[in-house]
Amino acid sequence: MSNYILSYTKIKNNCLWHNGKLIIQSPETVNYTSFLEETYKSLSLSYPKFFKMDALSKLGILCAEQIFADENISNLYPKEKTAVVLSNKNSSLQTDVAYSKTMGDFPSPSLFVYTLPNIVTGEIAIKHQITGENAFFIEPTFNADLLHNYAQLLLQDSAAVLCGWLNIDENSYEGLLYYVAKPLANEEKKTNFIKHNPINIAQLYTK
């Protein structure tokens, strides 16, 4: 029996898509820090901690928000049975650079805290109280096979996995999070679910 991708969010080129639908769009000239903060306001989020986070965590929080805002998703399975598996190429490089600029005079502890790629996993876990398994992979490019295989392994014990790719380059960024779950009896009949396999995952990334 297949597992299914029930929900996915993509943030790229100053656009936010949820389940393939364009939700937010900003001109490409807006820098991504501003875009992320504008998106927070557009979504009417009330989470002051957001402004203390680095760009990678902001990106992850916004992607995850769209997914868990849907009660059908957030109430589907217990949070201790939900895993989070994220990946990227650049680790926390953008924040490493920002921190290194403070190293001369007044090193910033709040920046240093984010100089590890898996802190975004922690931030998502804290906001949504997800206490299941968590992992972060460093890969040269988006690796649908790795994410698929790992999620399938986890789904032997976990009920759901939030997977994805959150990467920030000097001038660009991309975020893709998707929620895979074990099927409930009648869920397979819903046509808007995507079968969990590497081809479909790769398509979510390239679309």
Place this chain on the structure above:
Amino acid sequence: MVFVTGIGIISAIGKNVSETLSSLLEGRTGIGKINHLQTIHKDNYVASEVNYSLQELENLAGLKNSNYNRTTLLSLLATQEALTSAGIKSISAHRTGFISASSVGGMCHSELLYKDFLEHKSHENFIDTHYTGAHATDVAKHFGITDYITTISTACSSAANAIMLGARLINNNILDRVVVGGSDALCKFTFNGFNTLMILDKEWCKPFDDNRKGLNLGEGAAYLVLESERVVKAENKKTLAILSGYGNANDAYHQTASSPDGQGAYAAIQKALEIANLSPNKIDYVNAHGTGTANNDSSEAAAMQNIFKENMPLFSSTKAFTGHALAAAASIEAVITILSIQHKIIFPNLNCVSPMQDTILFPVTSLQKNVEINHALSNSFGFGGNCSSLIFSKN
């Protein structure tokens, strides 16, 4: 069933398993004056440095002008020992993977060279090795491992997660064997950052002591070779231990601090026990994460007390020997735990004199010999709430 057939390690207490064991037996710490790392904190702090320069590490590896950074060389040396220890003559004889963990990656190199590069465009080839996955790709290529390669970066639990993934790939018949572990070199960036968080002890750390002031940073690498039962039987292999349990959970409390009652730690230990099909009272020894920070040691003690209740096994943190080698810590401690099982010895938690006020737990503070360890638990808890626990069992 997943067997450990080989181990390899390099840290401040030794360049291989044999030296490591001697240091542990003789109570010889690797923590001391900083010799190699050119940090502004050199004279005010202690650290646990591998006692070889970059050039010397290259020589040890039998290489010349390799362009490998310190993290990669440490990884290569420990992997070399693990493969030899496992008696692997032909990598391609079975489906073999390499899963390595790192937090520093090539930062140890980049931070020294980038200014020069920006001005003179020199050392261009170091840029590719900054990428955290570069060490894994380089080391896997060096040994001809091709079937599965990936890098995990989840702070201080990274190597445990690499070990867990390896076990899962074997249990699901995706790989026959896998080299798993991690490597991190000391670097100025890390030193500076941990100092900014004010969790470094300027003196030798005191895990689980009431007067503990923080951790000592370390560096090193360690790898296990895990093999499937089928391969072990087919080749009549000598095995060092069984990886019988593993568990991971998120504490979901704070980006860097652990919850006061160690919820994430508790959940990770519990999952490991479930996989191992063991009740808590079957654990004979715990190699604790025990960094020496006020927060971790209290949190971990609370978690252990809740799990083990009146059956608290003997436990110790060995970080006063090795320092905290970040992404490599869990595999370094996995090797130490396996040595404990093999040699029936519990290595002491050095520097612990005054019991913590918020717990009744107190670690083993002197070398204990002739201890029958059937099952041992090894904890590693990282920033980002990433908590992992491994259980190793005697053959």
Place this chain on the structure above:
Amino acid sequence: MENLIEILKKQIIEQLNLAEVKPEDIDASAPLFGAGLGLDSIDALELIVLLEKHYGLKIQDPKDAKNIFQSVKTLAEYITSQKK
């Protein structure tokens, strides 16, 4: 002192990235940690940086900071006392 408190409020907001908070939202006598602004251990470290950056005052041990960082008022009192 009043002036210092107002300046401190702005500096705290900036140093701690309290983007949605205005100076007038901060009660000078209210606890900074726990409820209210909900500051955490990392914020405490940033306040230590603030003290050094803007006032040249160095706190060696975060534990010493607990009393100083009780409220904006106690922080202002500490700064004033050190200037003498």
